[in-house]
Amino acid sequence: xxxxxxxxxxxxxxxxxxxxxxxxxxxxxxxxxxxxxxxxxxxxxxxxxxxxxxxxxxxxxxxxxxxxxxxxxxxxxxxxxxxxxxxxxxxxxxxxxxxxxxxxxxxxxxxxxxxxxxxxxxxxxxxxxxxxxxxxxxxxxxxxxxxxxxxxxxxxxxxxxxxxxxxxxxxxxxxxxxxxxxxxxxxxxxxxxxxxxxxxxxxxxxxxxxxxxxxxxxxxxxxxxxxxxxxxxxxxxxxxxxxxxxxxxxxxxxxxxxxxxxxxxxxxxxxxxxxxxxxxxxxxxxxxxxxxxxxxxxxxxxxxxxxxxxxxxxxxxxxxxxxxxxxxxxxxxxxxxxxxxxxxxxxxxxxxxxxxxxxxxxxxxxxxxxxxxxxxxxxxxxxxxxxxxxxxxxxxxxxxxxxxxxxxxxxxxxxxxxxxxxxxxxxxxxxxxxxxxxxxxxxxxxxxxxxxxxxxxxxxxxxxxxxxxxxxxxxxxxxxxxxxxxxxxxxxxxxxxxxxxxxxxxxxxxxxxxxxxxxxxxxxxxxxxxxxxxxxxxxxxxxxxxxxxxxxxxxxxxxxxxxxxxxxxxxxx
Amino acid sequence: xxxxxxxxxxxxxxxxxxxxxxxxxxxxxxxxxxxxxxxxxxxxxxxxxxxxxxxxxxxxxxxxxxxxxxxxxxxxxxxxxxxxxxxxxxxxxxxx
Numbered sequence: 307x308x309x310x311x312x313x314x315x316x317x318x319x320x321x322x323x324x325x326x327x328x329x330x331x332x333x334x335x336x337x338x339x340x341x342x343x344x345x346x347x348x349x350x351x352x353x354x355x356x357x358x359x360x361x362x363x364x365x366x367x368x369x370x371x372x373x374x375x376x377x378x379x380x381x382x383x384x385x386x387x388x389x390x391x392x393x394x395x396x397x398x399x400x401x402x403x404x405x406x407x408x409x410x411x412x413x414x415x416x417x418x419x420x421x422x423x424x425x426x427x428x429x430x431x432x433x434x435x436x437x438x439x440x441x442x443x444x445x446x447x448x449x450x451x452x453x454x455x456x457x458x459x460x461x462x463x464x465x466x467x468x469x470x471x472x473x474x475x476x477x478x479x480x481x482x483x484x485x486x487x488x489x490x491x492x493x494x495x496x497x498x499x500x501x502x503x504x505x506x507x508x509x510x511x512x513x514x515x516x517x518x519x520x521x522x523x524x525x526x527x528x529x530x531x532x533x534x535x536x537x538x539x540x541x542x543x544x545x546x547x548x549x550x551x552x553x554x555x556x557x558x559x560x561x562x563x564x565x566x567x568x569x570x571x572x573x574x575x576x577x578x579x580x581x582x583x584x585x586x587x588x589x590x591x592x593x594x595x596x597x598x599x600x601x602x603x604x605x606x607x608x609x610x611x612x613x614x615x616x617x618x619x620x621x622x623x624x625x626x627x628x629x630x631x632x633x634x635x636x637x638x639x640x641x642x643x644x645x646x647x648x649x650x651x652x653x654x655x656x657x658x659x660x661x662x663x664x665x666x667x668x669x670x671x672x673x674x675x676x677x678x679x680x681x682x683x684x685x686x687x688x689x690x691x692x693x694x695x696x697x698x699x700x701x702x703x704x705x706x707x708x709x710x711x712x713x714x715x716x717x718x719x720x721x722x723x724x725x726x727x728x729x730x731x732x733x734x735x736x737x738x739x740x741x742x743x744x745x746x747x748x749x750x751x752x753x754x755x756x757x758x759x760x761x762x763x764x765x766x767x768x769x770x771x772x773x774x775x776x777x778x779x780x781x782x783x784x785x786x787x788x789x790x791x792x793x794x795x796x797x798x799x800x801x802x803x804x805x806x807x808x809x810x811x812x813x814x815x816x817x818x819x820x821x822x823x824x825x826x827x828x829x830x831x832x833x834x835x836x837x838x839x840x841x842x843x844x845x846x847x848x849x850x851x852x853x854x855x856x857x858x859x860x861x862x863x864x865x866x867x868x869x870x871x872x873x874x875x876x877x878x879x
Numbered sequence: 880x881x882x883x884x885x886x887x888x889x890x891x892x893x894x895x896x897x898x899x900x901x902x903x904x905x906x907x908x909x910x911x912x913x914x915x916x917x918x919x920x921x922x923x924x925x926x927x928x929x930x931x932x933x934x935x936x937x938x939x940x941x942x943x944x945x946x947x948x949x950x951x952x953x954x955x956x957x958x959x960x961x962x963x964x965x966x967x968x969x970x971x972x973x974x975x
Contacts, residue, residue, distance in 0.1 A: 411935045418966035421901075421955030426892045426939035427924060427931050434928035456938070456954075 320527040323371075323443070323479040326364025327357065329546030333522060333531035338503060343470050343480040345500040347492045348507030352518065353539050354483040356392075357507070358445040359385070360543045361481050363394045365443045366404045373443035374435045375407045378451035382407040392543050406435045412455030419458060425465040429472060436478060444473065448483045450494050470499050491523065502526050508534070515656045520546055536658045545662060547699060556706045558582065563675070563710050566605030567598070569771070569780025570739075573756055575763030579737055581674075582708040583760070584701050586731060588715045589741035593752055594773050595714040596620070598741070599677045600629045600636065601778055602712050607639040611674035614667060615647045618683055622647035633776045646671055652684050657696045660684070664700060668709065675710045681731070682715040694731065701734050736760040744768070744792050751793035754780070770796070885917040885967075886946040892939045893925045897956045901940040904957040912969050942967075 322336035331337050338344045338361070346354050362373035377385055385407060386396035399405035408431065436444065449466065456462050473480045482500055484492035491497045497504055504523040509516065519534040537546040562578040564571050565585075571577045579585055589595045599615070606613040617625055625647060626636050639645035648667060652660065668676065684693050697713075704711045715731070732738050738757040743750050753768040770792040771780045784791055786799045889905055891898035902921065909917050924931050924939070934943050938954040944967050953966040964971055 408932065410937065412937065417938075418951070418953045418962060419955050420953050420962040420966065421958035422897055423938045423940060423955040424897070425937055426895075427890065427936040427941065428938075430892060430924045430928045430939075431931045431936070434931070452937075 322528070323365070324369060325361050326368040327360055327544050327546065328542075329535070329537070330520075330544070333520075333535055333546060334503075334525065335528060335530055338479055338481070339525070339527065340479055341474060341477045342502040343473055343482055343500045344503040344505065345482050345484060345492070345497060346505045346507065347484045347486050347497075349486045349509055352507035352509045353537075353544060354507060355380075355385075355447050356389070356539060357544055358447050358481045358483055359389050359394065360392075362405060362443055362445055363389075363396075363399070364543075366399055371442035372404045372439045373406075373445065374432070374439070374441045375405065375445045375447065376432060376435070377407060377409050377447055378412060379448060381409045392541065394543075403439050406439055406441065408432075408435050410451075412451050414455050414457075417455060419456075424461065425452075425456075425469070428465075429469065432469075433476075436476060442478055444478045444480045446480065446482045448485065449496065450484055450492070453494050466496070467499050507537075515653075517656050517658065536656075538658050538662050540659075540662055540666075547658060547661060556702075557708065559708060564605050565598075566601035566603075567778050567780065569769065570754065570778075573754075573765040573767070573769065573780075574759060579710060579759075580761060581710055582705055583736035584705065584711040584713070584734070585737040585739065586713050586715060586735040587739045587741065588717045588732075590717060590743055593741040593743060594771075594778065595716070595741060596625070596679050597629070597632060597634075597773055597778060598739075599679045599712055599714050600625070600634055602675070603645060603677055604629075604634050604636060604639070606675045606710075607636075607642075607644040611644070612672065613639075613645050613675045613677065614671055614673040615645065615677045615679065616664065617647055617649040617679055618652050619680065621649050625649075631775070632773055632778075646673075657684060657692055661696050661700060665703065668704070668707065673709060675712065676704055677712045678714070680714045680716055682717070697731050698734055701731075732758075742768070744770070746793045746795055749793050753792060883916070883947050885913055885944065885969075886920075887917055887967075888920045888922060888934070888943045888945060890922050890924055890931070890934070890936045890939060890941045890943070893923065895939075898940050900956040900958065901942070904960075904963070905942060908957070908960060908963055908969075912964065912971060944968075 319336070321340040322334070322338060323340045324331050324337035325334075346357055348354050359375065362375055365371040365373050375385070380388070382396070382400075389396060396405065396407060400407060410428070410431070432444070435441070452462060452466075453459070470480075482496065484494070484496045486506075487493040487495075491504065491506065501524070503525045506521045506523050508519040508521070510519065511517075518537050518539070520537045521534045522530045522532065535546050537544055559581040561581040562576055563581050564578045565574075587595050587598050596619075603613045603615055615625075620628070622640075626640070629636055636645060636647075640647065646667075648663075655663075664676075664678075681693075681697065684696070701711065713731070713735070737759045739754065740757050741752060741754050744753045751770055752772070753770050755766075755768040756764040758764075767783060767790060769780050769783065771778055781796075784796045784799050786795065791799050887905070887909070889902060891902065905919070909919060922930055924936065930936075934941075934950075934952075936943075940954070940956060942953040942957065942963075944951040944953075947968075951966055951968070953963060957963050
């Protein structure tokens with residue numbers, strides 16, 4: 307594994323033997339100490355033998371290191387049968403001389419002590435087994451069985467001390483299993499002798515659900531994860547799921563993905579979500595969160611992508627039936643294999659198993675998008691901290707793989723005003739969409755709003771939407787006197803506006819008519835005046851003409867008078 | 880009283896003091912109490928390590944009584960004669 311200390315690159319790190327067990331190499335930062343003994347202790351049923359066996363088998367399969375398993379409690383056949391279900395074929399490996407399983411039978415009743423002795427026989431057997439196949443890994447499971455066989459504790463303890471020294475000298479990496487003691491790490495105090503690395507396995511029952519935890523109590527000479535990590539025993543062996551090993555350095559995409567609802571896409575500055583981002587849809591009961599999730603799934607599948615839907619509340623058939631009633635037919639996508647709906651109750655198993663199931667299905671199905679509906683009832687399985695840590699890991703896992711994730715969550719009506727989710731997941735996701743009940747007077751309407759969208763602008767409005775037989779439709783924004791209105795108020799508002807428009811129009815028409823009337827009136831007035839003016843003009847002209855003619859006739863008369871009457875014209879007088 | 884032949888196997892690891900002591904003690908007890916009725920085999924595990932598995936030998940030295948059944952194992956250098964005899968289920972026989 308990579309070295310984390312950039313400060314001192316020249317100092318050699320403690321050499322480690324990788325275990326090949328998922329997650330364990332990450333916590334131990336490379337594996338178990340090479341050539342030294344590691345103690346694995348835990349109570350009954352924790353999986354100590356399994357861990358030891360997997361260490362050996364993976365050592366053979368992945369790292370080509372043969373191994374020896376000294377079994378003090380089970381026979382070789384029993385062991386082979388027990389691990390066959392994990393796909394470990396012990397007889398085959400033994401036949402290939404890559405693995406040696408030696409059963410050591412210790413029976414108190416057979417043994418009588420009659421003087422000084424040592425456990426050289428054990429050393430010889432072990433040495434022979436190691437040398438015969440050139441083993442590099444050894445498991446002693448469980449060496450405490452010797453304590454029941456040999457009553458002389460002094461001899462036993464000194465021989466055990468010698469054994470570990472001898473194993474170190476042989477240069478083999480050893481795993482020793484031991485039973486947990488009350489108040490001590492192991493019943494017989496083996497931790498005195500094995501001080502290089504101690505791993506503690508724990509099997510706890512919390513609220514009727516079994517959770518397994520692993521903790522590295524000490525690891526001499528190396529840094530390691532010091533917390534408790536949950537682990538699982540699945541069909542492929544042990545899987546440890548560390549949280550802190552996830553680094554925040556994954557690739558990001560610039561591609562956008564549509565949400566499946568055009569109106570919602572428009573509320574985002576870039577018309578959709580970034581590919582590989584995580585989206586959280588929260589809302590109180592009955593606010594169409596599942597429908598939103600299904601719309602997203604439909605959109606992904608419509609564009610040929612693969613989608614995985616985890617339903618924790620409804621069965622697949624019910625989901626398909628319900629979505630069909632709102633105009634979304636998911637059945638064809640299921641048949642084509644583009645959509646897979648995985649339904650289970652969250653209480654069916656622990657949180658860790660859910661995480662592993664999701665990991666496995668994502669690995670097998672390779673989806674482009676994952677929808678989990680809802681995540682809120684995972685709280686019934688674990689407490690809030692555990693759910694949050696599980697979701698952190700899940701979100702990181704999906705992000706690293708470039709899978710767009712959509713989670714729906716039910717929020718408490720009480721805390722609705724705080725806009726917070728109980729799981730504290732909101733800070734982990736990139737986009738947070740809230741669907742709410744907008745309670746008006748005597749009715750409830752649904753509004754959708756974007757609380758946050760990392761990396762792009764988004765609308766700050768609470769848009770009303772309805773779920774019709776054609777799917778989810780966002781209604782236009784109507785602004786009333788006090789802001790955006792919804793529901794019946796919006797209809798009222800719309801009617802009012804219509805009435806107002808109508809009234810304004812009528813007003814305009816009235817004014818037009820008034821204007822017309824005035825104009826006509828004025829024009830009539832003008833016509834009247836003109837007529838009057840003309841008649842006056844006529845009158846005056848007449849008078850003036852009369853005057854003129856009188857004047858003329860007067861002048862003519864005067865002339866006649868001035869001129870003597872017609873005298874005969876004198877002739878030559 | 881049937882004469883049964885005792886088959887005894889002594890596992891040692893080289894010529895350590897304990898192994899040598901055990902062998903010497905064993906020879907003495909056999910001559911004293913089982914004269915003529917026993918077969919003694921000495922197996923050196925340093926020479927034949929694979930034989931440790933068959934009889935499930937952990938401690939050295941170990942004396943295994945194969946016959947008569949049941950198999951009995953006695954560990955130690957056999958210095959405690961009484962224990963050895965009880966362990967082998969041999970009736971002490973004081974003889975010359």
